[in-house]
Amino acid sequence: MxxxxxxxxxxxxxxxxxxxxxxxxxxxxxxxxxxxxxxxxxxxxxxxxxxxxxxxxxxxxxxxxxGYQHPRVVEAIQEQAGRLATFAPAFAVDVRSEAARLIAERTPGDLDKIFFTNGGAEAVENAVRMARLHTGRAKVLSAYRSYHGATSTAINLTGDPRRWASDTASAGVVHFWAPFPYRSPFYSATEAEECARALQHLEDTIAFEGPGTVAAIVLETIPGTAGIMTPPPGYLAGVREICDRYGIVFVLDEVMAGFGRTGRWFAAEHYDVVPDLMTFAKGVNSGYVPLGGVAISAEIAATFDKRPYPGGLTYSGHPLACAAAVATIRVMEDExxxxxxxxxxxxxxxxxxxxxxxxxxxxxxxxxxxxxxxxxxxxxxxxxxxxxxxxxxxxxxxxxxxxxxxxxxxxxxxxxxxxxxxxxxxxxxxxxxxxxxxxxxxxxxxxxxxxxx
Structure with a gap:
């Protein structure tokens, strides 16, 4: 070339x-x-x-x-712009519905409702809001060596130095150490030790914070910018069990790891774990038009069946972005x-x-x-x-x-x-x-x- x-x-x-x-x-x-x-x-x-x-x-x-400039995705954006370039999110629009359907078909478990955002940080913001409203609790736990975005809640959840300038220590976020065998914070000699000690540390953190105060645990399934630390076998399943035991919402951030990046549609598939909420963005349409979202479990979606969800975005499910997502997913399938x-x-x-x-x-x-x-x-x-x-x-x-x-x-x-x-x-x-x-x-x-x- x-x-x-x-x-x-x-x-x-x-x-x-x-x-x-x-x-x-x-x-x-x-x-x-x-x-x-x-x-x-x-x-x-x-x-x-x-x-x-x-x-x-x-x-x-x-x-x-x-990759850049895939002709099928470029053509889909051009076609959508000529047919219906934009429309408000309160309406049912064919390309928005189709994008949601295609995403829901590929998410694990019953994550079948899709809330669209403009990117990953907004997806994390809304996932945390959903978890807090669903549980009636305020605190959210996230890991050091993580990145979840640069908006208000997301930057406080982030566990790398980009957080420091904006961390007010008042966002209800508590950080903990996730496993990282190569630079173990737990002085582990094996992956099994690292997994067991990391899970015990998380459970101890929850105990001292008060289980009844914790709304959610937010983890990147595989941390991205922080170092692509694949979790040891059993860790994510252990977090899932802890969340179930204490009524905590388990949020997996798949903004970077999702949509084929790890050789599966979502990285959670490698670990046979289904979260309550899953955030996505980036690869959903290869970044051709800004798009992100939250995939929502049936239980959490039911919380808002009769109770309005107090959140939204002017460009939620923008037709051009959704057209790019539909085309991208079909390209990924066909090719x-x-x-x-x-x-x-x-x-x-x-x-x-x-x-x-x-x-x-x-x-x-x-x-x-x-x-x-x-x-x-x-x-x-x-x-x-x-x-x-x-x-x-x-x-x-x-x-x-x-x-x-x-x-x-x-x-x-x-x-x-x-x-x-x-x-x-x-x-x-x-x-x-x-x-x-x-x-x-x-x-x-x-x-x-x-x-x-």
Missing amino acids: TPHVEPDPRAGAAVKAADRAHVFHSWSAQGLIDPLAVAGAEGSYFWDYDGNRYLDFTSGLVYTNI KVVEQAAHIGETVLGPGLRALAERHPSVGEVRGLGAFWALDLVRDRETREPLVPYNASGEAAAPMAAFGAACKKNGLWPFINMNRTHAVPACNITEAEAKEGLAALDEALSVADEHTV
Whole structure:
């Protein structure tokens, strides 16, 4: 694949100048960033105005699950815009109903009612509101090493440093430690110990907070940005049992892990667990038009049969977004995208990343499944000291910056967070493309190796 436009540096400079003059970027010190001007994208690649092409190992922000510019989804959006571009959420609209039906067919258990939002953070906000109203309780428990969004409740639920500036300590959120065998907070030697000790810690936290005060436990089925830590066998089932015992609503956040990312429609399928509420976004329509939602169990939906639900959004179930979702789900079904994610993880990404770990002392651990992988980079494999300190910036983060620059020099756009790089390409990436990405990582990891002891 080659860029579809001739290199035009002057046009790129104009785009960059307008951006710097008027666009306020998220999570950034505005005077310290230098955003790349993107000229186009297709499939697993994008390119700039200088003609440089990059294999996108971030799939946007882990959402272009079927790649960029899939013609069937683009056509569906165009067709819907010509037929009914928008309509208020209080009405029954065919494409909205069809999107809800297709999603409900794929969610586990009886999560058959769909509340549409504009994205993942709003989905989490509304899931928490539903749980609080359903139980009549106020507190919500969530894990450290998590990300749930940047709106008011969602940012307080988040367990990484992005929360700190907005954490008022008054949102009714209590954080706890979820299992993470590689950097165990419980000094565990085995996955079984980690699972048992993490569950005991959660139950102790509930006991000291008061079970009758806890409305919900919110967990990413597999934490995404925080490090793709797949839970040990039995953990999610144990959380489900604890929730059942205390009448707590179990919320699984599948915003990043859902819609084929892990080689299943939803990551919960790997663990045979059905939550009471499930949030989704991103991959539901490959990010082509903003869309998210909450999949709701029959019991919680029944709470609002006669009692109005006090929440809504002007663009809930927007027709263009729903048309993109319908087309995306049908593409995923017809082109076996979920199966491809499982295949690429089992046969190329998993084995290839583990082979890189054998060659590079900077790789402490490889973890993941499907098209959802993380490399935990370290200074010392024996001590597991991270390659850069937790939440490092400036000079302290230089080793990861150098690694990222080496990736880009080799035509790979990396996903980097703290001391990790994630391999999260489109779920329908080809074997040849995945191997191209692994080769670029191989070269870039030599730069990271220079910072090991």
